[in-house]
Amino acid sequence: MRLNMGAAWVGFLFLLAYSWVIFCEENCGTFHMRCDSKTIQNGANKAIVDSNIMGELYENASKAQGNAKMVKGIKGLKVKDMRPPNVTVDYLPDEGTRMCIISQLTVGGKSFIGGPMEITVKNNMSILCEIKKNTKKELEIDLKKCRVDLISCKTNLPSSMLPKIVAKFLNSTLTKVMPGMMCPAAEKVVKVMEKMTSSSWQKQPIGDRGAIEYKLCKDPKITQDGAMLQLETVIHKKNGDKIEMPQRAKMPKEMPPKKEGFTDVLISADYMDALMELFADDFRCDVNKAKVSSLTIGKLAKMIPSISKSQPASKAVKAEIRLKEPVKHSLGPNGSYMTVHSSVNLIAEPKGKILFSFEMVQRWDVDYAVEDEKLKLKIKSVSTKEIKVTSKSPGKVEMEPLKKYMQDIVKTACMPAVNKALSDNLVPLPNLMAATYEESTKEFKKLPDALMMHIHSEPVDFSNLVKKMGEITSKGEH
Structure with a gap:
């Protein structure tokens, strides 16, 4: 019986390994291209x-x-x-x-x-x-x-x-x-x-944040629909260190039906996640009364009553917002957005005493464009999905008003800085011979875990x- 169980486990592990090899042979990389004739x-x-x-x-x-x-x-x-x-x-x-x-x-x-x-x-x-x-x-x-x-x-x-x-x-x-x-x-x-x-295979700068290079991870496959190219992406930090590519998303095994006369490009959500590591510092956000006039004890006490103990209502408060986890991209037919998990400390000014702490999960909706043959990301809206209090003995907290208040703060004081960083540091895309991204990319199609572009090559x-x-x-x- 023990021998049979052992054989069964060996068979199962072999099947699992074989399936993984087959998957890797079929699909690799985070940037796929189907080159039209x-x-x-x-x-x-x-x-x-x-x-x-x-x-x-x-x-x-x-x-x-x-x-x-x-x-x-x-x-x-x-x-x-x-x-x-x-x-x-x-x-x-x-x-x-x-x-x-x-x-x-x-x-x-x-x-x-x-x-x-x-x-x-x-x-x-x-x-x-x-x-x-x-x-x-x-x-x-x-x-x-x-x-x-x-x-x-x-x-x-x-x-x-x-x-x-x-x-x-x-x-x-x-x-x-x-x-x-x-x-x-x-x-x-x-x-x-x-x-x-x-130029596609050379290391190219992403503004002053780092660099990116593309490499073929397997031989191109020729089909009747086109030449299928699968590229691995290597993203470097400013100091030269490579960013480990996440393995969270899976590229579609097959591309959608071909659009005649167009070269199709698929970009994985993992590609976007790795890019965001170059911008992690831009998600660090310190907000004070000069940026948001309502950031006072009196305003916050309406949502967090315990914060007003022995504090005058007019006293200014600073919000320190820091990334708790790496930013994650979600791509799909229902839209494209980043999940931003942050920690927040509300600090009394000017002494620096922490009045209240919590974690929040926000959805940052993203738009994509091509500018100067480079990929550009832009945050268009923010919504708070979850708040988890980490302070001891917080007392009663009005969660829904606090969620709305924090998304307004982030939209007003934090989102512009991230958008400026993204706009100043565009991402080079692989060269497509006579095709140009900017002239033909009018819209992006969102697939499960991937972003799709149709690139037209002008005569x-x-x-x-x-x-x-x-x-x-x-x-x-x-």
């Missing part, structure tokens, strides 16, 4: 626009030709025109991310019959990328495959000459030169995209690139 697409376009890739591509195309006769019977072949590429992105589960880059190149020269000749080649470069976590727990994008396929080839030569010349052009140029010219450019685009996220403006490419090709003709 539009975000990756616009990231690729931004990489093309912001870098000199098209200029280098033009130079490579020109060098690749040299003085050689790429098409028999044609002299002085030059690149006449290059159009901005059209990029599309697809997610291939268990394979990676596929980018199709459609580009158009026009070359020109003098044909053997004496007239000018132009050939416009439109091709589709299909590349397969792997998005992964490197040894530094940072995002890495590797080019795994690159293939160039012809879409169309047009020329101004007479149709009777097309078959032979076009065939030679395809054999000598497209099959030999284009992949060697285009694929290195594609690899550079991928690495520029990777670099665009580099990239190619007008400057078109102008720049026109200047490059016109120089090449002189």
